[in-house]
Amino acid sequence: MNSSPLQKAGILAFTLVIIAVISWEWYVRSKGFDTSYDDGGALWTDKRKMVYEPSDITTVFVGSSRIKFDIDVELWEKLTGTKAVQLSCVGSTPLPILFDLAADKKYKGKTVVDVTEVLFFSGAPPNRATPDENLKYYKEETPAQKAGFQINRFLESNLVFLDKDRLSLNAKLAKLQIPNRPGVFEFPLFPDGFGRSKFSRQEYMTEQFLADTNQQNQTRGVWGTLAKMGAGMPPPSPGKIDTLFASVKNAVDKIRSRGGDVIFVRTPSTGPFWMGENMGFPREKYFDRLLTVTNSKGIHFLDYAATKNLQCPEFSHLSMADAAVFTKEIVRVMQEEKGWTFSHATTSAN
Amino acid sequence: MLLASYIFYAAWNPPFILLLWLSTVIDFYVGRALYTQPDGHKRKLLLVISLIGNLGMLCFFKYGTFLLDNFTSLVNLMGADYHPAKPNIILPAGISFYTFTTLCYTIDMYRRESKPVKSLLDFSLFVTFFPHLVAGPIVRPPQLVPQFETPRTASQQQLLNGLLLLSLGLFMKVVLADSMLAASADDVFNERSPLQTLDAWIGVLAFSAQIFFDFAGYSTCAVGVALCLGFVLPENFRYPYAAIGFSDFWRRWHITLSAWLRDYLYIPLGGNKNGRFRTYINLMITMLLGGLWHGANWTFVVWGALHGLYLWVEKWIQGFRKRIPVPVIVAEGTGAIPVMPKDVKKNNLRNFLLAMITFFFINVTWVFFRAPDFHSARQLLTSMFSAVRNGATILTTLAIIKVAVIVFFLIIFHWLMRNTSVIAVANKMPWWLLGLIWAVLLILLIWSQESTSSFIYFQF
Numbered sequence: 001m002n003s004s005p006l007q008k009a010g011i012l013a014f015t016l017v018i019i020a021v022i023s024w025e026w027y028v029r030s031k032g033f034d035t036s037y038d039d040g041g042a043l044w045t046d047k048r049k050m051v052y053e054p055s056d057i058t059t060v061f062v063g064s065s066r067i068k069f070d071i072d073v074e075l076w077e078k079l080t081g082t083k084a085v086q087l088s089c090v091g092s093t094p095l096p097i098l099f100d101l102a103a104d105k106k107y108k109g110k111t112v113v114d115v116t117e118v119l120f121f122s123g124a125p126p127n128r129a130t131p132d133e134n135l136k137y138y139k140e141e142t143p144a145q146k147a148g149f150q151i152n153r154f155l156e157s158n159l160v161f162l163d164k165d166r167l168s169l170n171a172k173l174a175k176l177q178i179p180n181r182p183g184v185f186e187f188p189l190f191p192d193g194f195g196r197s198k199f200s201r202q203e204y205m206t207e208q209f210l211a212d213t214n215q216q217n218q219t220r221g222v223w224g225t226l227a228k229m230g231a232g233m234p235p236p237s238p239g240k241i242d243t244l245f246a247s248v249k250n251a252v253d254k255i256r257s258r259g260g261d262v263i264f265v266r267t268p269s270t271g272p273f274w275m276g277e278n279m280g281f282p283r284e285k286y287f288d289r290l291l292t293v294t295n296s297k298g299i300h301f302l303d304y305a306a307t308k309n310l311q312c313p314e315f316s317h318l319s320m321a322d323a324a325v326f327t328k329e330i331v332r333v334m335q336e337e338k339g340w341t342f343s344h345a346t347t348s349a350n
Numbered sequence: 351m352l353l354a355s356y357i358f359y360a361a362w363n364p365p366f367i368l369l370l371w372l373s374t375v376i377d378f379y380v381g382r383a384l385y386t387q388p389d390g391h392k393r394k395l396l397l398v399i400s401l402i403g404n405l406g407m408l409c410f411f412k413y414g415t416f417l418l419d420n421f422t423s424l425v426n427l428m429g430a431d432y433h434p435a436k437p438n439i440i441l442p443a444g445i446s447f448y449t450f451t452t453l454c455y456t457i458d459m460y461r462r463e464s465k466p467v468k469s470l471l472d473f474s475l476f477v478t479f480f481p482h483l484v485a486g487p488i489v490r491p492p493q494l495v496p497q498f499e500t501p502r503t504a505s506q507q508q509l510l511n512g513l514l515l516l517s518l519g520l521f522m523k524v525v526l527a528d529s530m531l532a533a534s535a536d537d538v539f540n541e542r543s544p545l546q547t548l549d550a551w552i553g554v555l556a557f558s559a560q561i562f563f564d565f566a567g568y569s570t571c572a573v574g575v576a577l578c579l580g581f582v583l584p585e586n587f588r589y590p591y592a593a594i595g596f597s598d599f600w601r602r603w604h605i606t607l608s609a610w611l612r613d614y615l616y617i618p619l620g621g622n623k624n625g626r627f628r629t630y631i632n633l634m635i636t637m638l639l640g641g642l643w644h645g646a647n648w649t650f651v652v653w654g655a656l657h658g659l660y661l662w663v664e665k666w667i668q669g670f671r672k673r674i675p676v677p678v679i680v681a682e683g684t685g686a687i688p689v690m691p692k693d694v695k696k697n698n699l700r701n702f703l704l705a706m707i708t709f710f711f712i713n714v715t716w717v718f719f720r721a722p723d724f725h726s727a728r729q730l731l732t733s734m735f736s737a738v739r740n741g742a743t744i745l746t747t748l749a750i751i752k753v754a755v756i757v758f759f760l761i762i763f764h765w766l767m768r769n770t771s772v773i774a775v776a777n778k779m780p781w782w783l784l785g786l787i788w789a790v791l792l793i794l795l796i797w798s799q800e801s802t803s804s805f806i807y808f809q810f
Contacts, residue, residue, distance in 0.1 A: 004510070005784070006507065006776065006781070007506065007510060008781040009779075009788055013785045013786075017793055020789070020793050021793075142361060142362050142363065143362075144362060167799075168529075168799040169529060169798045169799070170798070173748060178751070182743070183743040184746055
C-alpha cells in the first residue's frame, strides 16, 4: 500500500506521542507521584453546586488551606453520614465565599468556617483573588466548561502526569530556579510532596514528604518568606476589623435566619508559625471576639487534649494521620458540646 | 452540520442562539428581497432595515454600555447631574464576526454582486458554520455557500492537512499564547506602578506574540477543522510580523477583516478615487471604525488611529519617493485576499530591517490595544521610552527568557515563511522530519496542561 508523506508523518507523530505519554506516565509513577486533581475553578464549582443538599446530610467547609489538609473528608463522611463539601481555597480568606453563601437564599446548610487569622482578617486583595475567581467561574460556567470538567475528571483520575502544579511544562521550567534581578519577587516553590489534591478537594502531604526533612524545611522556608512579606505590611486598622466583624455577623445571621448554622474552627499550627500568629492575632482579640460578636460556637485546637499537641510537619498543616485525629475529635466536640446533630451519624466514632 | 454548529454555539451561552436565528432569518429574507426587488427606493429601504437590524444589535450588545458612559460624561460635562444605573449587558460570543458575515451578504445582494442563497438551511449554515462562527475568518457567501450545495467528504490529503493545521493551531494557542506568554503580558499590563524599561518592553513583546498566537492559532484551528470536514475557509493570517510596512501588515493580519473593511467601508466611502485628501480621510475613517470594531473603548479607537496615522505616513513616503507603488488598501478586486506587491518579495537585509521597523511601530499600537485605560497606556509607554527612576522590576528571568526566545523565533519564522505556507512547506519536508516536528507540537501541547483560557478574539 502506498502512503502519502503526510500520512507517514502522521503515523510517526502519533506513535512518538503515544510512546512519550506512556514513558512519562511510567516515569512519574516510578518516582512516587499519585493522582492529583487540578484544584481550579471547575473543581470548586463542582463542589459549590453540592451545598443545596439538606443540611442534615451536608456540611460545608470554608476557609484556607489548613482545613483542606486538616479535615479528612472520607472519615468525616463515615463518622457523620453527611456529605463534606470542601469550598476552602489555598492562601485565601474565606470571607468572599461565606458572604456568597449568606447571600444565596437557597443555602441553609451547616457551615464550618476555618479561621487562619492572618488570612481571615486580611483585607489584602491577593488573599481574595482565588475565591473571587472561583465564584466567577461558578456563576458563569458554560456548558462547554461543564463538559470539559467531566473529560478532565476522567483523564486526571487515570493519568498521574496530569498534574499542572508539579509536572506541567511551566512547573518543570520553574524548577530550574534561574536567579532573578534584584527586586523581582518570585513566589517560592513548594516541594512536590506538599499539597496534593483529591477529588474531594482535600489536600495532603505524601509519605515521601513526611519522611523527607528537606521537603519539610523547604515548605517552612516558604512560610518564612511569606511571613517576612506580611511583616512589612501595616496591620489592619481597628476600624477595618470592626467593619469585618460586623459583616461576618451579618452573614452568619443570614444563614441562621434560613435554618442553617455556622461554627468557627481554629485549626492547629505549631512552632514559630503558631508563635507569630499568636503574637499578631491574640486569641482573645480575634478568635474569641469573633465568637462573641457573631454569637457563634467555636472550636479551638488548644482547648482539647486530643488536638492541642498535634504537630504540623511544616508548622501549618496536619499530616493525613493527624488529620484523622483532628477530624474525629471535632466531630465528637460538635456532637457532644456544640449541639450539632448528624442524623445519619454512625453510633461509634472510634 | 447545522445542528452541530448550533450545539457548538450553545456551549457558551444557549439563549444567544435566538439572536443568531433572528439575524439569520432576517438577513436571508431581506437579502433575497434586495436581489429581486426592482424598485430602487424599496431596495434602499430594505438595505437600511438590514443595516439598522444588524448594526443595531451589535451596537446594543457591544457598545450599549460604552455609549451610555460617554453620553453620561458628556451631559455631566455640560452641567447636568445625570447618573444612570449601569446596564448589565452580556456580549454574545462572536457577535462582531457573524454580524459582519451577514452584513456582507445583504450588501452583496443590494449590489447584486452574487446570487441569493437558495435555501434557508444553506444560508443558516453559512452564517453558523462552527469553525468560523465565533472568531472568523469572516467569510463571504461565494467562498462558502457553493461548498454546501453538494455533499462533501474530506479527501485523505485534506484530512491530514486539516489535522496538521489543527495541531499547529492548538500548539500556538495553548502552548505559546496561554502557557508561555499570557502571564508576562498580564503582569506588565496589570501593573499599576511605573516599570523598568526592560520589563515594559518584554511585556509588550509578550502581548504582541500572545495576540498573534492566540488569534492566528484560532484561525489555523478553524481552517484545519473545516478541512477535516472537507470545507475550505479563507486564510486569515500570513506571517504579519514579517510585514514590510503597514499596508503590508494589513494584508497579513486578520486578512478577512481588512478585506471586509476595504470592500464594504473604504471603497464605498470613495476609496482612493477622489483625490489625495479624501483618500487620507477615508483611510482614517476605516481604521478608526476598524479599531472600534475590536472593542467598546476609546483605547481601541486610538489603536485604529495610530494605524491610520502609520498608513498616512507610509502613503506619503511612497508618494514622495515613487519607488514602491503600493496602494495602501488595494481598491481593485473584490477577493478576500489582496495581492502582495512583487517588489517586497525579495529576502534581503534592507527589507528585513524595514520589517523590524514595522514590527517596532506595531508593538507601540498594541499598548493601546491591551491597556485597560489611557493612564495605563501612557505609563507603559513612558516606561518603554524613558528610564523610569525606581521603576518596578516584576518579570522573572525565566519569564524574560521565555518571551525573548519565543519572539526571536517568531520573527525568524515569519520572515522565512513570508512568501509560502505551512501546508506547502510541510508537503515538501521529509516525512520523518515532519513527523518529528508534529510529535513535538503534540507532546508540548499535552505537557503544557493548559485547559481553561478562552480565545482573546471571542470577546470581539
